[in-house]
Amino acid sequence: MRVSKEKAAENRIALLRAASQLFRQRGIDGVGVAEVAKAAGLTHGALYAHFPSKEALVAEAFAFGFDSNMVGVREWAEASHRSFDEYLDVLLSTEARDNLETGCPMTASASEIARQGDDVSTRFVNAFEELVSTLEATLMEIKPRAKRRRLAVAAVTAEIGAIAVSRAVAKANPTLAEEVLESTRKTVAKSRAALP
Amino acid sequence: MRVSKEKAAENRIALLRAASQLFRQRGIDGVGVAEVAKAAGLTHGALYAHFPSKEALVAEAFAFGFDSNMVGVREWAEASHRSFDEYLDVLLSTEARDNLETGCPMTASASEIARQGDDVSTRFVNAFEELVSTLEATLMEIKPRAKRRRLAVAAVTAEIGAIAVSRAVAKANPTLAEEVLESTRKTVAKSRAALP
Numbered sequence: 183m184r185v186s187k188e189k190a191a192e193n194r195i196a197l198l199r200a201a202s203q204l205f206r207q208r209g210i211d212g213v214g215v216a217e218v219a220k221a222a223g224l225t226h227g228a229l230y231a232h233f234p235s236k237e238a239l240v241a242e243a244f245a246f247g248f249d250s251n252m253v254g255v256r257e258w259a260e261a262s263h264r265s266f267d268e269y270l271d272v273l274l275s276t277e278a279r280d281n282l283e284t285g286c287p288m289t290a291s292a293s294e295i296a297r298q299g300d301d302v303s304t305r306f307v308n309a310f311e312e313l314v315s316t317l318e319a320t321l322m323e324i325k326p327r328a329k330r331r332r333l334a335v336a337a338v339t340a341e342i343g344a345i346a347v348s349r350a351v352a353k354a355n356p357t358l359a360e361e362v363l364e365s366t367r368k369t370v371a372k373s374r375a376a377l378p
Numbered sequence: 379m380r381v382s383k384e385k386a387a388e389n390r391i392a393l394l395r396a397a398s399q400l401f402r403q404r405g406i407d408g409v410g411v412a413e414v415a416k417a418a419g420l421t422h423g424a425l426y427a428h429f430p431s432k433e434a435l436v437a438e439a440f441a442f443g444f445d446s447n448m449v450g451v452r453e454w455a456e457a458s459h460r461s462f463d464e465y466l467d468v469l470l471s472t473e474a475r476d477n478l479e480t481g482c483p484m485t486a487s488a489s490e491i492a493r494q495g496d497d498v499s500t501r502f503v504n505a506f507e508e509l510v511s512t513l514e515a516t517l518m519e520i521k522p523r524a525k526r527r528r529l530a531v532a533a534v535t536a537e538i539g540a541i542a543v544s545r546a547v548a549k550a551n552p553t554l555a556e557e558v559l560e561s562t563r564k565t566v567a568k569s570r571a572a573l574p
Contacts, residue, residue: 208407208493209405209406209407209489209490209493210405211404211405211407211408212407212493282492288543288546289489290489291489292488292489292539292542292543292546293405293485293486293487293488293489293490293542293545294405294489294490295542295545295546296478296542296545296546296548297404297405297408299549300549300550303546303547303548303549303550303551304550304551306546306547306550307547307550307551307554310543310546310547310554311554331561332561332564332565333561333565335557335558335561335562336536336561336562336564336565336566338543339536339539339540339543339558339561339562340532340535340536340539340562340565341539342539342542342543343488343535343536343537343538343539343540343542343543344535344539346488346489346491346492346538346539346542347484347488347506347534347535347538347539349489349491349492350484350488350491350492350499350502350506351499351502351503351506352492352499353495353496353499354496354499354500354502354503355499355500355503358503358506358507361531362531362535365527365528365529365531365532365535366531366532366535366536368528368532369528369529369532369536369566369569370532372569372572373565373568373569376568376572
């Protein structure tokens with residue numbers, strides 16, 4: 183049966199939405215393509231018509247999840263001028279930590295990306311650079327640019343570590359889970375305050 | 379066939395070594411218990427005699443991998459008085475980044491731990507606290523203790539993020555992979571320098 187272009191585009195979005203949520207929730211290796219097709223209400227064959235391999239699906243689902251979240255971040259940022267510290271508060275919040283399946287795919291899959299192929303690595307690079315640029319835009323008083331960039335790179339990296347660690351320890355030690363977020367937030371904010 | 383106590387202890391070590399390397403290399407969800415038994419040269423049944431569930435194996439393999447590495451860290455630290463910055467150099471080195479299957483299990487499995495059970499979370503907490511205490515011991519001039527602890531917690535968290543991110547981007551952008559390590563190293567070192 184032929185599928186209209188419109189229907190095909192809808193199916194593609196349904197597959198990407200299901201894949202990106204499942205990969206974040208249960209891990210990239212923890213979810214098979216058959217499960218993704220089922221969650222999207224489609225057949226295995228329909229999935230392969232859009233994504234020739236799991237690697238292709240993982241790469242596109244990663245970018246889809248990140249881009250979807252950035253829409254919300256941009257709306258939030260446009261509501262008023264947001265400072266570096268306000269970004270830290272949001273990125274390192276308990277809500278961000280507890281929001282696994284629709285949260286940042288970089289934090290949800292951090293240690294898993296190294297085991298994926300070049301395409302997934304490229305999508306991770308793009309997402310990382312986009313978040314770095316977003317933070318850098320709040321640091322324009324800092325000159326030269328190299329210092330600004332260094333702080334933004336270290337901040338995004340620290341955030342990814344803090345959310346991953348906070349989630350890892352949350353079951354056994356909820357107090358430590360909060361401390362990790364707070365220590366990172368304060369330490370990165372101080373690094374910013376030490377610059378002009 | 380009954381196995382002597384000595385042989386049983388040997389088998390257990392072989393299983394933990396195989397499991398801890400495979401889980402780091404290919405991900406916790408990427409490796410089944412049958413594969414671990416095979417890599418250790420043992421049967422499925424022999425594995426279950428030692429570890430009643432995959433969760434039990436994952437928890438003990440995590441602790442085994444971490445403890446084995448800490449033996450090396452302690453030897454290195456005892457050779458001379460090591461400073462906080464020297465620890466950063468080692469923890470955030472390209473060698474640490476490129477050493478996946480025998481490197482730090484916290485960095486190798488960071489984002490995967492949240493999906494495991496309480497036992498694995500407990501082992502992660504223990505490992506995290508041990509590395510925090512090790513760094514804190516190089517910061518004894520910093521008073522009050524809360525400030526020392528905060529920096530040590532933020533440093534270990536940043537290290538876990540930096541190694542995971544550096545590995546994630548290495549295939550697509552090796553220059554960024556180095557920049558992530560360097561930016562984190564310099565930023566954390568400055569946080570330390572800003573304190574007494």
